[in-house]
Amino acid sequence: MNGTMNKSVGFLELIQGGLQCSIQDTGRTQHAHWGVPYAGAMDTFSFNLANHLLINPSHAACLEIGPAAVVFQFHTPTICVLTGAKGLFLVDGVEIQRNKPFQVEAGSLLRIVSIEQGNWLYLGVKEGFQSPVILGSRSWSKGITEAWILKKGMKLPYFSQSHQANQATHSRIKEYLSETAESMIYAYKGSDWNLLSEILKTTIQNQEFELGLRQDRMGYEILSLPSNSLPQLLTAPVFPGTVQLTPSGKMIALMREAQVTGGYPRILQLNEQSINQLSQLRARTIIRFQLLDF
Numbered sequence: 001m002n003g004t005m006n007k008s009v010g011f012l013e014l015i016q017g018g019l020q021c022s023i024q025d026t027g028r029t030q031h032a033h034w035g036v037p038y039a040g041a042m043d044t045f046s047f048n049l050a051n052h053l054l055i056n057p058s059h060a061a062c063l064e065i066g067p068a069a070v071v072f073q074f075h076t077p078t079i080c081v082l083t084g085a086k087g088l089f090l091v092d093g094v095e096i097q098r099n100k101p102f103q104v105e106a107g108s109l110l111r112i113v114s115i116e117q118g119n120w121l122y123l124g125v126k127e128g129f130q131s132p133v134i135l136g137s138r139s140w141s142k143g144i145t146e147a148w149i150l151k152k153g154m155k156l157p158y159f160s161q162s163h164q165a166n167q168a169t170h171s172r173i174k175e176y177l178s179e180t181a182e183s184m185i186y187a188y189k190g191s192d193w194n195l196l197s198e199i200l201k202t203t204i205q206n207q208e209f210e211l212g213l214r215q216d217r218m219g220y221e222i223l224s225l226p227s228n229s230l231p232q233l234l235t236a237p238v239f240p241g242t243v244q245l246t247p248s249g250k251m252i253a254l255m256r257e258a259q260v261t262g263g264y265p266r267i268l269q270l271n272e273q274s275i276n277q278l279s280q281l282r283a284r285t286i287i288r289f290q291l292l293d294f
Helices: 044-053 176-180 198-206 272-279
Strands: 009-016 021-024 062-065 070-074 078-091 102-104 109-125 155-159 184-189 209-215 219-223 242-245 251-254 266-270 286-292
Touching (some): 044 109, 044 272, 184 272, 251 266, 266 272
Antiparallel strands (some): 021 062, 062 109, 078 102, 209 219, 209 286, 219 251, 242 266
């Protein structure tokens, strides 16, 4: 508490757009038994990279920005970085590169003109956005926090920083989105894998699938297997990365904001890297699954 009393608080204001923007951190991992979604950044690799580049605590909150044009205004100086999706980003009319910290001044306008590859962009600020901590996390989540999407005129607090961003570096960052462009998704057999027929098991391991139009923080559609007559299950635990199979043959990969229990068969489980990868793949992308051994 004493360490923050003398810091000047600034604000980032949403001027335009923002319906797919929210504050996210590492999420709520200790409250699933109360039915609380895990929340947190969709692409934890890009989230962690933003905090690493700013020398922030690993849990510092970032602004997660979906694939749409957005305009923000900074009310006080700070140091920022953009990571994740590729696109055209301008500060006061000057193009900004991803993965390189930059300084903004009071009144600076940040324009997310377009997102051309990937789904989720992360805006980090020095020391993180200072949204309220609810159940141990600053992550916005519908029904848990007062705000769950960013709306025009909303102001996000951060600590003002007047130091110039240091962009000098001799290190090279491995281009994560070049990996997410690949169609291979690695997965483990899910808890209900053995309910599948041998034909379905073979199909899942050898067929190409298309990502459906539904892509949000709750889940991604994967199309399509034949319809099936698998039994409905009693409600069982599910996690981010659990892939459920519906009777119609549609698969649903649960994402960060998904429910914590479900009744569809849990046929696959993605690891953290595969969740990150899938989160950045757009609708109609063709994917394949490769099963991993435990």
